[in-house]
Amino acid sequence: MFSKTASLMKWHVEEHRDDGTFRHPADSQAWKEFDKQNPSFASDVRNVRLGLAADGFNPYGRMSVAHSTWPVVHIVYNLPPWLCMKQCFLFLSMLIDGPKGPGNKIDVYLQPLIEELKELFSIGLQTYDASTGEMFSLKAALLWTISDFPAYAMLSGWSTRVGKACPGCAGDTKSCWMKHGRKFFYIGHRRFLHKSDRMRKDKISFDGKMEWGEAPKLLSVMEMLQQLDGVLTEYKKENLKKRRTELFDHDKHQFWKEKGISFELPYWATNLVPHNLDIMHIEGNCCDSLLSTIMGLVGKSKDNLNSRRDLEELGIRKPLHPIRKGSSLVLPPSSFT
Incomplete structure (x- = not known):
């Protein structure tokens, strides 16, 4: 309804410069691949591109340590980079109350939201464009989610608590259980180096072995779907009582906990980067x-x-x-x- 804001919603096409510099999500390969896979959606620059961010926080501060409330926020990426992260343009679409976090049941809370996103992508909503003075059918699509590492497991369905926690390496993650530290540690990082790198031969500084393995291949979303269809049909409730290290040791695909509700979106299976990790948490923890x-x-x-x-x-x-x-x-x- 505000003409200036309506004009800014077209910024990602009309004023954005595609010169190879990464300034905006529109410069990403995932954005461009989405346009190729959904040309009818991309044909109208006013259609809204959304990101979904979720994390838990304690609204009571230090008064109660056993409470976790989860806001689900949408970011509008049509706007220029200096506006899309402003508070006035962030939409709180859901607030999952505590006292405990939703855990793997977060899909139950997301069901109404997913139904609305499906309708907004396929049918759209009649909306007034104040910049042109006309009505048009506004559509919207969810490009990706943003979360920290524990929430990644909830939104994607891939377990991040056991020996195959790396989302990129997935079933090819190399890990080992520390007997005294009582946690997993991860090895095999030298697989990503060039074949001639001298660090591949360094035994002393690493795990006592030379590394000649190939870097794991990133799974496409379609390959993930094939794993999900083949694994979760045999997932039994009584297996939850077993130790995860015992349950998942033998089959590298058994680390899927569930098929995320995001796969109900008609375009989700072709999204290049469906889930993103929040760099703020990673930087903070590593630092x-x-x-x-x-x-x-x-x-x-x-x-x-x-x-x-x-x-x-x-x-x-x-x-x-x-x-x-x-x-x-x-x-x-x-x-x-």
């Missing part, structure tokens, strides 16, 4: 871990007795193994100390 380890903060450092005992258990990095002196264990200083 905290790195600084805490370098500064030797007790309780937060990753370089502790359990990690040193795991190195000893694996038989790698012998200079870092704990040394017994009398009744106590002494940790040799790390290279960064």
Whole structure:
């Protein structure tokens, strides 16, 4: 209804410059691939491109530590980059109340939203365009979701809590269970290096082995659908009682927990990047871990007795193994100390 805002909704085509510089989601390969797969939708520049962001927070601050409320927010990407993230253009489409997070049941809450998105893509809604003074059929599409790593598992259906947690490597993720640290750690990162890179031959600095493996191939959404159709038909309720490490050790495709409700959208199977990880959380967690380890903060450092005992258990990095002196264990200083 506001002519200036209506004009700005066409910015991603009329004023955006496609010169190879990444300034806006319209510069991404995922956006361009969506236009190729849905030419009728892309033909009208006024059709709305949406992103869905979800995360949990505690509205009571420090008054209650056992509460998790989940807002589901939509971002409008038609607008220029200096406006699309402004609060006035963010739409709170849903608020999932606590006291606990929705977990794997988030699809139940998203059902009405998905039904509206299906209708907005296929039928549209008669809307007045104040910039041209005419009515038109407005359509909308959800390009991707944005979340942190735990919420990624809820929205995508891929488990991020066990040995195959990496969304990119999926079933080809290389991991190992740490006996003393009581968690998985991930190896095989040198697979992504060039074949002639000298670090592939470095045994001492890594897991004691040379790495000649190929980088895992990214799965297409259609390949994911084939895995989902073949796996979840045999998923039994009684298996939930077993340890995940026992249940999923043998079949690399058994890490799918469910088929996400987003697949009900007619275009979702062809989306190039259906789910995105929130870089803010990743930067924060990595920065905290790195600084805490370098500064030797007790309780937060990753370089502790359990990690040193795991190195000893694996038989790698012998200079870092704990040394017994009398009744106590002494940790040799790390290279960064």
